[in-house]
Amino acid sequence: MPKITIHRDGEAHQGDIAADSNLVVLAGIRKFPYPHLSYMCGMGKCGTCKSRIVAGAEQLPEPNWREKKTLGDEALAEGYRLVCQLRIFEDFEIEQEGPVRGPRKRTP
């Protein structure tokens, strides 16, 4: 099972996922990487899931048209990707900046 690591504000959150998974789909169904992943539209439009790839980039396909449009050449060259557009097969390590953004559970 691929091991996922999410770095944010000096902390590392780790969990295992099934191979051939999309991290935003998993977070959307409230499995790890929920609640540690920032995401929103799942369409490659809003850029909320923008992540810098720390390790595991070799398993990824070339950026698709949405990533090129939303992130631009400079961010892509710096190693950023939109995780909503990616399926993960092997260990993968990313860094996201700022507080976690996305759908949250209501506090009872």
Add this chain to the structure above:
Amino acid sequence: MTELMSREDFRTALETAIKGNTATKSPFSIAWATGRLSRDHLARWAENHYHYVGPFADYLAYIYARTPDHYIDAKDFLLQNMYEEEIGGDRHTDLLIRFAESCGTTRERVENPDNMSPTTRGLQSWCYAVAMRENPIVAVAGLVVGLESQVPSIYRRQTPTLRDKYGFSDEEVEFFDLHIVSDEIHGERGYQIVLEHADTVELQQACLKICGIGAQMRLLYTTALWHDYVKDDLSREDAEAVLAA
């Protein structure tokens, strides 16, 4: 006597109920996947599909209003689903209309309910009836598990074909790409709600039945598209190949 199933067994039973009538078996879907449709056929599909999926947030709103307020997770999921359909990013129906326009039809034609077939009207009416009248958990089973959860597997098969065989651009087929992610989330959350809240034998059996009917309704809808718009346009060899697949 039927007994209460474990969540694992119940999920397997739901999946089996859907599989028996999956829409990927319809001749229209087979003709689509094998590159036998014209852009005119796809335009007719879009003009019909709009009236089935266009009111999806409306269907969910009826279910939302009738779901008890202590089902917090279920209600929040329904609200999130509505938000994503309409204003979370691009409105999903706008992306469908963009695809329709690239097939040669117009926004006005797509939005005009006179351009849907009687069978599509039947599917839309069934969706409204389920949302308004069934137990909310049973309605989620019918509309989200029975219908919406099928979408990723259908579009995963059809989207590459739209690019490779029909020559559409990435932006023209964005409607299909986005549904592979969002409907995977929606379908799976639908399963979670049904597995958690269908906690009596009667509710489980009602969910199973409506799941099967939902899948049957979608199959009926796509099969009607074949009869209404496609079969007379294909060569005899092509039509026979589709029906034999």
